[in-house]
Amino acid sequence: MKKSITAVLLTAALAGGATLSTDVQAQVAFSDYVKTQHQFAHKHKDDADVLVLLASETEDGAIHLPEMWDPQVRSIVQSALALEDFTGKHGQQVELLALPGFYAKRLWVVGTGTAMTRADAEKLGAQVAAQVGEAADTVVVHAKGFSDTQVAAMAHGMDLRNYRFDRYKSEPAERPDYTVHWHSDQSDAAAQAYADTQPLAHGVFVARDIINLPGSDGYPKAIAELAQTAVSNYDIKATVYTPEQVKEMGMGALYGVSQGSQHKSHLLVVEYQGGGNEAPIALVGKGNTFDTGGYNLKTSGSSIVRMQTDKAGGAAVLGAVMALAGKDAELNVAGVVPLSHNLISGSATLPGDVLVAADGTRIEVVNTDAEGRLILADGIWYARDRLKARAIADIATLTGSKVRALGTDYAAIFSEHDALISTMKAAGESTGELVWQLPLGPYDGIIDSWLADIQNVGSPGAQAGARLLQHFAKDTPWIHIDMAGNAYGTSASGIHPAGGNGYGVRLLSEWAENYNSASSESAAGTN
Structure with missing residues (x-):
């Protein structure tokens, strides 16, 4: 069963064929995730199951109905709205x-509302999609007066909500299958704007698949192969380093996390070059494919049962690179995903052991359940040392401290670089994946070790994780995103269905373009 399930995922990711253009392959791949379709030419047939009238908020509360409607209908609707x-x-x-x-x-x-942002429009589309469900074959949306980008965002929100991960159900429920006809002022522009959202949605869908894949099927090698297949139709170079190569490169922190598992650590690197010879922006994502906690075993059943989601940061990185490549973004970006499997056995890393990272740093493993920062340490080293990245953003489901501090409405960010912070905040506002800056200091000494160079835990917990990662970024502009609690939901909400939601794909892809643009403008201003 495991092999067949994984094969289904690989087949879905590969849909489209290597000879198709990016735009075409993105549309073909959609059919593996959602059955709904969007049409932007006006529909004149009298057989709509649902008509959605979008109404802006006005100061006097008056709602303007289409003039072509029958006066009796207009009167009934106005009365109902007033009631x-x-x-x-x-x-x-x-x-x-x-x-x-x-x-x-x-x-x-x-x-x-009064001024519908992109995030507002996406949520509204998701709201409509959630209510339509299986209740209609044909939906007409009157969107006159709204911009092409607002219309596209609503359609995009519907797509994101309609995704289902049902590959493990013996008899999956029918997925929503209807056509939405958008009546807007600029049909061609809306159609193009919607097409532009498809690579992003595809990146989110692949990320969700990766997050949801259970630990025994989604081990490091399987995820690396799935990723290679998912990007095969994109202008992306994918490199997978085997456990032997990880060890040969001296990545002892990454290797050590998986040494107790039959599934040893891998390193996945995906590179998209759309910006000439400029050094890349690097995205580094935690890819711990299942986390038992190691010998510091997770003792809560409700916690450990969802630990396949510990690879959500890596999934976000892969999806973001796919989204940028799919839209032919004019920048160079590299995704680095250290992949591990944190299990217990006679060969597993013990509390108190010392692991040697690729840059030579010796790390005392005080807690084997603080493994994410260990694998990210070597991932960040790779981005800095091997890729010569001009900026690094890492993302991870890292600490419970972050959840206690901010809950799940915000991800925490840590950095000392103003340009990275401002562009990340802007990306969060635009996409609705909000971030909140937490301080890196003054917390001197919180990861000092009497035994080794540093230790992998400290207090406050979120800051300790960030300070360890900062050590490996050294002088490269760097920002850390702690997305603990943001990656998964037990029930559908907004643009997210139940399960893994692909958090970070939209944030990272938006941020990479924001930062690239801001740094280019800054460079131009100094010349």
């Missing part, structure tokens, strides 16, 4: 059924 105190606030919704002489079986009037 429900509908003012057009974002997310407000009123449903009317079987209106006399109306060409749709159902009418939903949905509020968009």
Whole structure:
């Protein structure tokens, strides 16, 4: 069963064929994840199951209905909206059924607020998708007065919500399968703007697949092979270092985390070159494919059962590089994903052992459950030493301290570089994957070790993890994203279905372009 499940995932990622263009292959790959379709030419047939009327919030609360509607219908709708105190606030919704002489079986009037951002539009699209479910074959959306990018964002939000990970169900439920007809002011522009979202959605879908894959199927080698297949239709170079090569490169921190497992550590590197010969921006993602905690065993059943999600940072990195390559972004970006499998056996790393990282740093492993920073240490070294990255962003489900500090609405960021911080905050605001800066200091000495050069834990916990990673970034501009608690949900919410949500794909891809643009402008200003 394990082999067949993995084969299904690889086949899905490979859909499209190597000879297809990026745009075409992205659309083909969509069919493996969602069945819904979007059309941007006006639909004139009188057979819509649902008509969605988007209504902006106004100061006087008056909702403007299309002039072509029958006066009786307009009167009924206005009365219903008044009874429900509908003012057009974002997310407000009123449903009317079987209106006399109306060409749709159902009418939903949905509020968009006063100024709908990209993130707002995506959430609104997801809201509509969640309600449609399997209840319709044809949906018409009246989006007159909204920009092409707003329309595209709503369609994108619907796609993100309609993803399902159902490969382990013997009889999976039918996926939503309907066509959405968008009536907008600029159909061609909206269609193009929507097409531009597809590489990003594909990156999110692949990331979700990786996150959701159980530990016994999604071990390091399997994830590396899945990633190679997923990027095979993109202009991306994928390199996989075997456990023997990891060891030969001196990456003892990465190798040590998996030495107790039959599935030893690998290193995945994906590189996209769209910016000439400039040094790349490096994204480094934690790819711990399952985390028992090692000899510091996780004792909570509710915690350990979801530890396949510990590879969410690595999944985000892969998805972000795919998204950037898919849109032909004009920059060079490299994704570095250290892959490990933290199990217990007679050969596993013990508490108190000392591991030697690739840069020669000796790390005392005070807690084997603080393994993410160990594998990231060697990943960051690779980005700095081998790729000569001009900036590094690492992302990981790293610490419980972050969850206790910020919950799950924000990811924590740590950095001493203003340009990285400002561009990351802007990316969070744009995508809705919000970040909040936590301090790196003054916490001198929190990872000092009497036995080795440094130790892998300290207090405060989130800062200790960040300070360890900063040690390996050295003088390269660096930012750390602790996304603990953000990667998974037990139930659907917003643009996310239940399970792994692909958090970080949108944030990282947006940030890489933001930072590239800001650094280019800065360089131009100094010349």
